Amino acid sequence: MSVILYQDKFLQREQGLVDMEDRGYQFGDGIYEAIRVYNGNLFLMDWHMERLVRSARELRLDLPYSAAELTENIKELVRRNGIDDGLVYFQITRGAHHRQHDFPKGVTPVLTGSASEMVRDPDRTHGISSILADDIRWLRCDIKTLNLLGNVLAKQAAVDSGADEAILHRGDTVTEGTSCNVFIVKDGQLITHEANNFILNGITRRFVFALAEQLQIPVIERDYTVDELLAADEVFITSTGKEVTAVVKIGDQTIADGEAGPITRRLITAFSAEVERVKAGALS
Incomplete structure (x- = not known):
C-alpha cells in the first residue's frame, strides 16, 4: 500500500481524500512539479523548488509550506515508499470553497504528493516518433x-x-511537445524556442544547456519553423521522465536516417554520466 503526502502528513493512499469543491478540480487552479529520483536521491530538487515558487507567485497562490519544509517532506515520502529509481509528483491547489471564479478569501491551499517507481530507459538513442499538432x-x-x-x-x-x-x-512556429521541450540540431548548433510565455522552461531543458556548455556545443534560443524542424540534422526532446531522447520520425518524415545523431548521442551520454553521479550521491 503506497504512502502519500497530504499537507504535511503521511497517509495511506485511500485516506487522502480531497473535497469535491477543491479549486484544482473545478478550475485547474493549482500548480505541480514532477521530480526524478535516482537511487533514492532527488534530481535537481532546488531547481524544481525555484520553479514551484515562481509558478505560485504568477498565480498569486500562497504556498502552505516553505521550499525547505517541502523538500524534507518529499525526501521522507521517497523513503517511506522505498523508492529507488522513480518519480515524485506533487500538486498544490488554492483550496476548497463553494464555486466562484474570483479568489475566495480564507481558504487553505491543499498539497498532495505521491512517489512511484519508474524504470530508467538505459538507451535513449533508439528514438521516438512524433506527429505535428496545433498548439x-x-x-x-x-x-x-x-x-x-x-x-x-x-x-x-x-x-x-x-x-x-x-x-x-x-x-508556423514550433513551441514544444505535450510534456517536453524540443531541440533541433543544425550545423552543429542546438536551437530551441526561447523561454517565454509560449513554453515551459523545463528543468531538463536548463540542465541540457549546462551540459552543452561543458561539451562546447553552441545553444541558440529563438523561434524556428516547422520547415526548419523537418529539415534539421537531428531532433531531440527533453523532460524529467524522458531525459534526453532522440526523435527519429515526424509524421511520415524520417529524421537523421532514423537514428540518434552524433550530438544527441553526446548529450545522452553526458546526461547518463550525471545520473550515475546522482546515484552515488554526488549531485542533487
Whole structure:
C-alpha cells in the first residue's frame, strides 16, 4: 500500500481524500512539479523548488509550506515508499470553497504528493516518433499549472496515430511537445524556442544547456519553423521522465536516417554520466 503526502502528513493512499469543491478540480487552479529520483536521491530538487515558487507567485497562490519544509517532506515520502529509481509528483491547489471564479478569501491551499517507481530507459538513442499538432493551449505555458487539457488532446492524437509524442506549433512556429521541450540540431548548433510565455522552461531543458556548455556545443534560443524542424540534422526532446531522447520520425518524415545523431548521442551520454553521479550521491 503506497504512502502519500497530504499537507504535511503521511497517509495511506485511500485516506487522502480531497473535497469535491477543491479549486484544482473545478478550475485547474493549482500548480505541480514532477521530480526524478535516482537511487533514492532527488534530481535537481532546488531547481524544481525555484520553479514551484515562481509558478505560485504568477498565480498569486500562497504556498502552505516553505521550499525547505517541502523538500524534507518529499525526501521522507521517497523513503517511506522505498523508492529507488522513480518519480515524485506533487500538486498544490488554492483550496476548497463553494464555486466562484474570483479568489475566495480564507481558504487553505491543499498539497498532495505521491512517489512511484519508474524504470530508467538505459538507451535513449533508439528514438521516438512524433506527429505535428496545433498548439491550442492558453498563453501562459510558462506557468506549471494543472491546466493540461490541450496537452492531453495533442498527446492522445499522437497515440491514436501510432506515434509517441506530438510536437506543437503556433502557426508556423514550433513551441514544444505535450510534456517536453524540443531541440533541433543544425550545423552543429542546438536551437530551441526561447523561454517565454509560449513554453515551459523545463528543468531538463536548463540542465541540457549546462551540459552543452561543458561539451562546447553552441545553444541558440529563438523561434524556428516547422520547415526548419523537418529539415534539421537531428531532433531531440527533453523532460524529467524522458531525459534526453532522440526523435527519429515526424509524421511520415524520417529524421537523421532514423537514428540518434552524433550530438544527441553526446548529450545522452553526458546526461547518463550525471545520473550515475546522482546515484552515488554526488549531485542533487
